[in-house]
Amino acid sequence: MNITRRLFAGMAVAGAAMLGGPAWAEDLTLEFVVWNYSLDTIQDNVRQFEAANPGIKVKVTDYTWPDYQDSLILRFRGNTQTDVIYGGQDWLPAWAAAGFVAPLEDIAPKGTVDDLKKDIAGFALSDMTYKGKLYGLPYYADTISFVYNKKILGDAGIAVPQTWEEVTAAAEKLKAGGMQRPIVYEYNQELPNFFDAFVAQSYGRGAELFDAEQKAVFNDPQNGAFQQLEWLADAFKKELVQPETHESKIIPAMNTGKHAFTIVYNYVLAALNNKGDQPRAGEFALAPMPGQAHATLGFSKFYAVTAKTAADPKRAEAAWKFINFMAGKPYTVAKRWAGEKGLGFGQLPLFDDPAVIEPWAKWIDVPTLSKQVATAKAGTWTEWSAVWSAYFRPLLAKAMVGEASVADTMKDGAERWNTLREQFVKQ
Amino acid sequence: MKRRHNPILTFLFAGLILLFTGGPVVLSLIGSVVPDRILLNSDAGLFDEGINFETYRYVFTGELPSGYLTEGANRAMISDAARQVPRSLWNSTVVAFAAMVLNLLLGAPAAFLFARYAFPGKKISFLFLILSPLVPTVALVTPIYMSLQAVGLVGTQLGIILVHTAKALPFTVLILSVFFRKMPAELFEAAMLDHCSRFQAFTRIAVPLALPSIGATGLFAFMLSYSEYMFSMVLSGDAETRPVSVVMAALARNTDVSWSLLNTGIFIAIVPTLLLVALIWRFVVEDLLGGSVKG
Numbered sequence: 001m002n003i004t005r006r007l008f009a010g011m012a013v014a015g016a017a018m019l020g021g022p023a024w025a026e027d028l029t030l031e032f033v034v035w036n037y038s039l040d041t042i043q044d045n046v047r048q049f050e051a052a053n054p055g056i057k058v059k060v061t062d063y064t065w066p067d068y069q070d071s072l073i074l075r076f077r078g079n080t081q082t083d084v085i086y087g088g089q090d091w092l093p094a095w096a097a098a099g100f101v102a103p104l105e106d107i108a109p110k111g112t113v114d115d116l117k118k119d120i121a122g123f124a125l126s127d128m129t130y131k132g133k134l135y136g137l138p139y140y141a142d143t144i145s146f147v148y149n150k151k152i153l154g155d156a157g158i159a160v161p162q163t164w165e166e167v168t169a170a171a172e173k174l175k176a177g178g179m180q181r182p183i184v185y186e187y188n189q190e191l192p193n194f195f196d197a198f199v200a201q202s203y204g205r206g207a208e209l210f211d212a213e214q215k216a217v218f219n220d221p222q223n224g225a226f227q228q229l230e231w232l233a234d235a236f237k238k239e240l241v242q243p244e245t246h247e248s249k250i251i252p253a254m255n256t257g258k259h260a261f262t263i264v265y266n267y268v269l270a271a272l273n274n275k276g277d278q279p280r281a282g283e284f285a286l287a288p289m290p291g292q293a294h295a296t297l298g299f300s301k302f303y304a305v306t307a308k309t310a311a312d313p314k315r316a317e318a319a320w321k322f323i324n325f326m327a328g329k330p331y332t333v334a335k336r337w338a339g340e341k342g343l344g345f346g347q348l349p350l351f352d353d354p355a356v357i358e359p360w361a362k363w364i365d366v367p368t369l370s371k372q373v374a375t376a377k378a379g380t381w382t383e384w385s386a387v388w389s390a391y392f393r394p395l396l397a398k399a400m401v402g403e404a405s406v407a408d409t410m411k412d413g414a415e416r417w418n419t420l421r422e423q424f425v426k427q
Numbered sequence: 428m429k430r431r432h433n434p435i436l437t438f439l440f441a442g443l444i445l446l447f448t449g450g451p452v453v454l455s456l457i458g459s460v461v462p463d464r465i466l467l468n469s470d471a472g473l474f475d476e477g478i479n480f481e482t483y484r485y486v487f488t489g490e491l492p493s494g495y496l497t498e499g500a501n502r503a504m505i506s507d508a509a510r511q512v513p514r515s516l517w518n519s520t521v522v523a524f525a526a527m528v529l530n531l532l533l534g535a536p537a538a539f540l541f542a543r544y545a546f547p548g549k550k551i552s553f554l555f556l557i558l559s560p561l562v563p564t565v566a567l568v569t570p571i572y573m574s575l576q577a578v579g580l581v582g583t584q585l586g587i588i589l590v591h592t593a594k595a596l597p598f599t600v601l602i603l604s605v606f607f608r609k610m611p612a613e614l615f616e617a618a619m620l621d622h623c624s625r626f627q628a629f630t631r632i633a634v635p636l637a638l639p640s641i642g643a644t645g646l647f648a649f650m651l652s653y654s655e656y657m658f659s660m661v662l663s664g665d666a667e668t669r670p671v672s673v674v675m676a677a678l679a680r681n682t683d684v685s686w687s688l689l690n691t692g693i694f695i696a697i698v699p700t701l702l703l704v705a706l707i708w709r710f711v712v713e714d715l716l717g718g719s720v721k722g
Contacts, residue, residue, distance in 0.1 A: 039506060074568070074573075279463070280468075
């Protein structure tokens with residue numbers, strides 16, 4: 001009886017093991033957390049990765065963009081399994097300092113990261129680097145551009161503005177001709193882009209908002225940022241500006257033909273010129289950012305690996321394979337984003353790739369863009385940037401619409417920055 | 428002397444209310460059947476190209492609208508977030524229905540006890556329950572997320588159901604306790620004389636008498652859950668569990684959703700909600716108001 005029982009139990013265990021399969025043959029599932037832009041393309045890229053890498057599955061979890069960072073912090077703090085994430089240049093210092101993410105050098109085969117770095121645009125590389133270590137590879141990298149309607153300017157006999165003063169003059173002329181609000185502006189203090197667009201405009205004037213020691217200097221009335229805020233307040237006061245709460249609303253607004261200028265990411269220009277669904281596709285063009293310097297803000301969003309995953313050799317290896325597939329050579333996925341969605345790229349060789357340039361030429365002047373990318377500068381991103389930006393954006397918003405003075409706003413913003421800097425540097 | 432209604436004023440106010448409530452629905456319907464290139468072109472008539480249901484077809488089948496297949500088009504403005512709408516409606520319904528049932532199962536007995544019986548700590552526990560909704564939702568997100576993560580409920584419908592139940596429970600208890608309190612004490616005294624237990628008094632006397640109010644309160648809990656966003660967003664893992672409130676937020680905020688696709692999503696999401704409200708709202712109001720004046 002006992003033997004029979006043992007035999008039966010043994011067979012049951014063996015059967016269960018056979019049914020379950022050996023533990024080492026199980027798929028490893030990476031948790032990939034993204035904001036929900038073009039999920040279908042993400043999922044398709046993931047499917048291609050899974051087909052090329054048997055044994056590794058990827059589960060995609062997405063959050064809306066405005067809730068993304070908070071949701072991700074919840075996942076980190078809640079210890080929710082999270083392997084590869086979309087990272088942002090403005091979040092990296094805080095995430096890295098908190099130990100949420102790990103340098104790619106920790107998980108990549110030796111020499112691979114250095115080889116990839118050679119291809120990445122300077123501003124993008126700067127955005128993905130913290131304390132000398134590279135934490136990501138570009139999902140996309142882009143510049144903020146001054147966009148205008150060629151047809152409207154042509155019909156009105158207005159040359160493409162080269163300075164902000166010329167933008168005002170052009171807008172006033174259009175307004176006198178019956179266009180109510182020639183400039184559409186993404187006016188939403190909740191969005192980090194709100195500050196980024198302001199920095200991009202200030203860079204156009206050649207401004208440096210912070211000195212070499214990362215102290216705020218934009219409160220100086222001679223600083224280009226100070227002057228740009230004055231310009232914005234003046235444009236709002238003259239009712240030249242149509243505020244919109246989100247870039248997605250700028251696309252239809254510009255396509256009504258009731259506005260001539262806007263300041264947006266280049267992928268918004270791709271959407272504006274999309275012949276598939278925009279009535280004025282083809283009318284929109286990018287111009288160098290107005291101002292003496294014509295520089296703009298470049299930035300990079302990137303694939304990063306969590307520190308928890310980097311500490312697990314098996315998951316780390318899979319995560320590197322995934323990141324390398326999504327952003328490494330031969331840049332297949334980056335090309336796809338660029339070609340299909342008009343997303344910018346941080347991998348410079350793509351500027352010479354016909355597979356990218358040919359579709360891009362349908363909606364953007366590539367030589368102008370190429371010059372813009374060459375002069376683009378990274379933002380100043382620190383551990384306290386996000387905290388400060390959340391404090392400063394409402395002040396900025398008030399100053400633009402005349403509810404606060406430019407001098408008070410810049411003074412308040414600079415003091416807050418310097419206070420935070422002192423606190424963080426002490427730590 | 429009975430005052431007569433002014434029919435013109437009545438129609439005027441009714442018309443304004445209709446415009447305010449129905450206008451956006453009509454606009455979203457029009458926006459969903461007219462492509463962006465027509466909708467945003469002030470030189471073109473709204474129906475110059477007739478109406479088309481390509482965005483609806485895309486939402487339900489995934490087949491791309493013809494505009495995206497034309498030369499020079501890129502797919503920057505079409506996203507499968509819109510394709511999540513039908514599924515999310517079902518998810519929301521499941522979650523809201525479960526939250527409603529749980530609310531009634533837990534809330535009705537609690538309300539009955541609070542209304543009809545004295546017990547130690549009654550006042551303080553009732554106050555705690557009733558005042559708990561004053562805590563801002565955003566302050567609860569982190570501890571609730573971590574608690575649910577610890578028991579493996581993040582990314583599951585059950586997690587969202589439990590949170591929605593907890594959020595609606597204070598209202599359920601408050602509303603139902605008012606109804607139970609207004610029931611004549613003699614009914615329950617008679618029941619006790621007939622050897623009814625407290626539970627029997629609740630199930631055989633209180634519940635049947637308060638049934639319309641319980642139904643109305645349940646529907647209120649249903650609607651609270653159906654429209655909740657914050658917890659649904661952080662607790663739903665993917666499209667399999669995502670409620671409609673989260674999907675609609677994604678649609679409204681993403682750049683890869685064209686105007687007509689957004690309107691299609693809105694209209695598909697609105698129709699079942701409108702039907703639901705049209706069918707049940709009258710009963711909710713009647714029963715809640717009726718209950719408050721009957722004694």
